[in-house]
Amino acid sequence: MTLAAKFKGPGWYRAALSIPLGILFGLGLTVGVRALYGYDPLFDGDAITTVALISTPLAFLVGIGCFDYWFYWAAGKPTREEDHSSHGAHTWKDYFKVNTDHKVIGIQYICTTFVFFVLGGLMAMVMRAELAAPGSQIVDPNTFNGLFSVHASLMIFLFIIPVFAGIANYVLPLMIGAPDMAFPRLNALSFWMLPTAGIMMVASFFAPGGSFATGWTAYAPLSTETPLGQTFFTIGVQFAGASSIATALNFLVTIITMRAPGMTFWRMPLLVWANFTTSLLVVIATPFIAGSQFFVLFDRALGTDFFNAAAGGDVLMYQHVFWFYSHPAVYIMMLPGFGIISEVISTHARKPVFGYRMMAFSLMAIVVLGFTVWAHHMFVSGMFSWLRVPMMITTMLIAVPTGIKIFSWIATLWKGVIHMTTPMLFALGFITMFTLGGISGIVLAVIPVDIYVSDTYFVVAHIHYVLFGGSVFTIFAGIYHWFPKMTGRMYDETLGRIHFWLSFIFFNLTFGPMHLVGVDGMPRRVADYAEEFATLNALISVSSFIFGMSFFIFLYNMISSWRHGPKAAANPWRAHTIEWQVSSPPPIFNFDEIPTVVGGPYEYGVPGAQHAIFKATEEKREPVAAE
Amino acid sequence: MAIYGLIASVIGVVAALWIDWFPPAAVQEAKDIDTLWDVLLIVSVPIFVLVMVVVIYCVRAFKARPGDMGDGEPIHGNTMLEVVWVAVPFVIVSVLAVYGWIVLDDIEAKKPDRLQVEVRGQQFIWRYEYPNPTGGKEKVKSYDLVVPTGRQVEFNINTDDVIHDFWIPAFRLKIDAVPGITTHWRATPSEKGSYDVLCAELCGLGHSTMRGSVRVVAPEEYDAWLSKTAAKAAEEG
Incomplete structure (x- = not known):
């Protein structure tokens, strides 16, 4: 050329x-x-x-x-013949190009988001080094405020939300027997907006006056008054949000219109259900954070007074609009994980998911209830006080559908044949830790307690139990579970187990004690704290360093296994869902023959049960598996 | 399994109640909140223990033997069980919500003859204004927070710049100081001593240094302090 x-x-x-x-x-x-x-x-x-x-x-x-x-x-030019030249990866270089293959995009998503996960994690390490002792250690307060702000923004907008989109991008079309997503070019655009948003947030550290330092919540009017770095967040979120919305639309259309023959809604794997419900949340809620950040941008750039109380602006309005997205966002960050856990537990315990329909209904219940609880983040905000009790009640009611899920997973384990693989370990770690995070969530919903522990380390502990012990454990479970499918290679079980136990133990030693310092009166988002919290903070910091290092075992395992791991069979877990019925990795267009779905996805132990058959190609099945 | 669960629950509850969670309390309202916390612990621990015990039991009892390629029993559900685990959590959270509501009403109840203290936040310090002891309209301004025991204090909170949050851990209550509106909380100091005052809402560069203290004193001592402060302020004009 x-x-x-x-x-x-x-x-x-x-x-x-x-x-x-x-x-x-x-x-x-x-x-x-x-x-x-x-x-x-x-x-x-x-x-x-x-x-x-x-x-x-x-x-x-x-x-x-x-x-x-x-x-x-x-431009009205004659339509070009689609030559599929930008579909599928033939060399590693293809992963750095605009590609329309959902499997390539899935890998692009996962690798990109893990880069930002490492960056966000390193920022957490610097914060823990600063907090290892009272007083000022290594960073000044402005940098510290920037660190926790960028840390949270990266973890939320550049890791948890998009990595789930990445995993689903890879797995979901295969699971429903579709050759690709409904809108492959939109899918590519969704991906390429992400690194843009992430680089912008990281680059804010180089802005004059430092990075944005108002937390990921960016409450006005602090965020309308701080230096230029804030703008990097305000605009970065727009790109991440647009990416999210486009992907969610793509999932919705794909799930509704592209299911294989026989794949009724009640035969869909729960991962598909989970992404269906998550996408509903994303499409409905994400425009609200976009709106809140546009108002901040206008206040900053155009001199409007949306949040300037002296000129009639409404400061509390920011929080209402922000949380109207950001509470549902918590479920955007959790429901796809619920889907992963359902797949992992039923497959590795060789049991049908207990109460399959209730599992799907409870996802829908969470979607609906999720929109009725936003103001529980605002019990001490000074908003109209009558809204507090209704929001306490709806918040606590979410425990009911969530409880259904936890109990059903446990019942799925019951009388199973449990293979203690790494994905299973992470799934079990998830169930226990998420239960703890759920319980502290109930405690936080009770208004008199919330008034006391709001904005303390108790909240920091709670969100990390929910988002790390919850979401990130499900991400690890999912990555290990589908690693053979995505790469065609097996990961190292021993390293996987070491990774699990180190992260499980030191996760608890890091975030467990935060409950104690929080209730004892240590506020969050502080670069310095009172002498009385020194001992526990030192313990937290040391644990967090080991916790952080445990991640490199995972990284080493993934990279070395991808390059040199033993070849994986098409279906190493003997799972029933469709993605396991094609080769590992799957052919570029997924299926030579579109499968026909004839039964439920988890009929383990039912004699002769099948989820999907490749009708016309019974005799051709051998070559597909051997490919 | 039930025995193990029971033992673990008892140990867990005892341990949770044994932990000294809160800083010392200095107001009458604190007792209700601390009791509510204990009740939440007593309810929470057995639920967590239940999940842990059943998971550990499953892992021990149903772990695949080496080479076992079989499947588990194809149990698809159990309506009775599912009704139970919808109903029981529903009842538990409903009861807790009602209890929380009652406590909220109690601690926010207005008592007669409240002492009105104006609190103003600014980056990065708190200022206070007290009613004039001579009955004049001019408020007594101070950077010190001093309150008497035995009388409910109503804090009327405002801010000069961004959002702050007026928090006294020993009083158990906090609320944001919001530009454009005045927010309130009330508490009745009961224990004399000096306690921390913190800003609990990120307010910028000096947020972590926005710490002060409150002195809870006998009513006579409060009156004396207020007169002295008022006289000093008048002198300085």
């Missing part, structure tokens, strides 16, 4: 050209408008950066090639 062609076609060459153009466009637009209005100074760094933060990522997405086909279409 000639150099000129390289710059003309989609890819990194063109992106390298389009990024500076994006910056120039932002600069030109800002300076032009300021000149028109006669503003002084003409070159305002904050204003230019704000506009460039929007124009540059868009220019990058154009350059890398996310919009090529659509532009082509919109």
Whole structure:
């Protein structure tokens, strides 16, 4: 390919050209408008950066090639024959291009999000080093506030939410017998918006005045008054949010319209149910955080007064709109994990999921109830006080559908044939730790207790029990479970077990004592604390370092197994769901023959039961498995 | 299994109640909250123990023997069991919610003859204003928080800049100081001493240094302090 062609076609060459153009466009637009209005100074760094933060990522997405086909279409040119040249990965380089294969996109998602997981984790390590003793250790308060803000933002928007989208991207179309997602090009765009958002948040550390330092909650009016770094969050969230919404739409359409013949809703694996319900949450709720951040952006950039009380702005409105997304977001970060656990437990305990329909109904119940509890984050916010008791009651009621799930998983274990594989260990770790996080959630819902422990380390403990002991354990379970399918290789069981036990033990030693310091009166989000909390904080810090290092065992296991691990069979877990009925890794277009679904997904122990059959190809099944 | 569960629950509850969770209490309202906490512990521990014991039992009893390629029993559900684990948690959380509501009403009840103290947050310090002892309209301003025992204090909280949160752990109560509105909480100090005052809402660079103290004193001592502070303020004009 000639150099000129390289710059003309989609890819990194063109992106390298389009990024500076994006910056120039932002600069030109800002300076032009300021000149028109006669503003002084003409070159305002904050204003230019704000506009460039929007124009540059868009220019990058154009350059890398996310919009090529659509532009082509919109321009009315004759439709190009789809040659599938950007579908599927033939070399490692294909993972760094715009690709429309859901399996490639799934891997892109998972690898990218784990990069941000490591970055967010390292920030947590720096924070624990600072908090190992009272007083100031290694970072100043502004950096510290930035660290916990970026840590939380990366973990939420760049790890937990998108890694679930990545796992589902890979597995879900296979599970329902679809050749791909409904909108493969939209799928690619969703992925490429993510690194954009993540790099923006990390890059905020280089902004004058430091990174955004108002927590991931970015409460106004603090967030409308802080230096430029805040804008990196305000705009970064828009890209992460747009990515989320597009993926969720994609999942909804895929699940509704692309199920294989015979795959009725009541024959769908629970992972599909989980992503169906999660996608409903994302599509309904995510526009609210986008709105809240746009208001902040307007207050910052255009001088509006949405959150300026002195000019009639409403400070509490920010929190209502923010939490109207951010509470459902907790379930966006948990329901896909519920789906993973249902798959893992039934497969590795060789049992049908206990109460399958109730499991699906409880997911729906959580979706509905999830929208009725947002103000429990605001019991001490000074909002109208009558809303507190109804929100306490709805919050506590969520324990009922969640309880159904926990008890049903345990009942699934009952009389099973339990294989203590690494995914199973993480699933069991999840059940126990999530129960603890759920219980502390009930405690937090009781208003008089919440008033006392709000904004303390008790809350920090609670969210890490729910999001690490909960969500991240399910992510590990899922990654280990589908590793053979995704890579065609087996991971190392021994290393997997060591990873589980180290992280399980030191997770508890890190976050367990935080309940104690919280109730004892240590507020969260502080760079310094009173002398009386020193002992427990030292213990927490030491545990957290070992906890952090345990992750590198996982990383080593994944990388070395991917390169040199023993070849995996098509179906090493002898599972019934469809993704295991094709080769590992699956063929580029998933199925040579679309399967027909003839029964439930978890009919373990039922003689002769089958979930799906490859009708016309009974005799051709051998070559598929051997591929 | 039930025996193990019972023993573990008893040990767990005793241990949970033995832990000295809270900092010392300095107000009458604290007792209700601390009791509520104990009740929550007594309910929570057995639920957690139940889950742990059944999981551990399952792992021990139903672990696959090496080479066992069989499946478990194809049990798809049990309506009775499912009704039970919907109904029981529903009853538990309903009772707890009602109990929490009652406590909330109690601790927020207004008592007559409240002492009104204005609290103003600013980055990164708290300021206070007291009623004038001579009956004048001019409030007595101070950076010190001093309150008498035996009389309910109503804190009226406001802020000059961003959101803060006025928290006195020994009083068990906190609320945000929100630009544009005045928020309130009430407590009746009962134990003399000096206690921490904290800002519990991230308010910027100096958030972690926004710490002060409150002195709970006898009513006579409070009156004397207030007169002195008022006189000093008048002198300084």
